[in-house]
Amino acid sequence: MTDRPDANHPTATLGASRGLSPLVGLVALLALTVALAAVVAVGVGALSLEAGAPTTAFDLAVDGETSTITIEHVGGEPIDVTALSMTVAVDDEDLTNQPPVPFVGATGFDGTPTGPFNAATDSEWRAGERATVVVADTNDPHIETGDVVTVTLTVDDARIAVLEATAR
Numbered sequence: 156m157t158d159r160p161d162a163n164h165p166t167a168t169l170g171a172s173r174g175l176s177p178l179v180g181l182v183a184l185l186a187l188t189v190a191l192a193a194v195v196a197v198g199v200g201a202l203s204l205e206a207g208a209p210t211t212a213f214d215l216a217v218d219g220e221t222s223t224i225t226i227e228h229v230g231g232e233p234i235d236v237t238a239l240s241m242t243v244a245v246d247d248e249d250l251t252n253q254p255p256v257p258f259v260g261a262t263g264f265d266g267t268p269t270g271p272f273n274a275a276t277d278s279e280w281r282a283g284e285r286a287t288v289v290v291a292d293t294n295d296p297h298i299e300t301g302d303v304v305t306v307t308l309t310v311d312d313a314r315i316a317v318l319e320a321t322a323r
Contacts, residue, residue, distance in 0.1 A: 211315055213308070219300030219322030222265075222290040226306060226318065234280040234310060236271045242307040245296045252294050256286075263294035298322050
């Protein structure tokens with residue numbers, strides 16, 4: 156007589172399910188690994204490899220008595236001024252007439268700008284160079300001593316700097 160466990164006995168099915176547990180665990184871990192690899196692959200593929208805006212540093216100085224705005228390029232990549240856009244705000248209110256850099260004489264500004272903002276000069280703004288504009292009395296709001304002036308510089312619609320200074 157052979158001793159065989161009864162198929163209806165609990166220990167008979169327990170051994171069979173124990174044999175499947177490592178296999179089910181392995182399949183679950185493999186599926187999780189494949190899913191995570193797919194998520195990482197999609198995430199890496201979504202990263203843009205396009206060149207961003209130039210990396211530069213600027214200093215801003217504002218003279219409240221003469222309404223003069225001076226920006227110095229203190230370091231980083233040269234800037235193509237023909238691709239530059241400049242927005243000036245006085246105490247969070249944009250000037251009525253914004254400087255169309257580079258320019259030689261423009262509505263809302265006195266005289267011609269100096270440095271690379273002047274259309275008659277080299278269009279490349281390099282570290283160490285200063286650019287100056289004088290806001291005319293006909294431009295609103297007027298710059299007065301104590302006003303906070305904010306200048307935003309963008310190149311090809313990419314903001315490269317937001318500068319803020321109190322007019323002295």
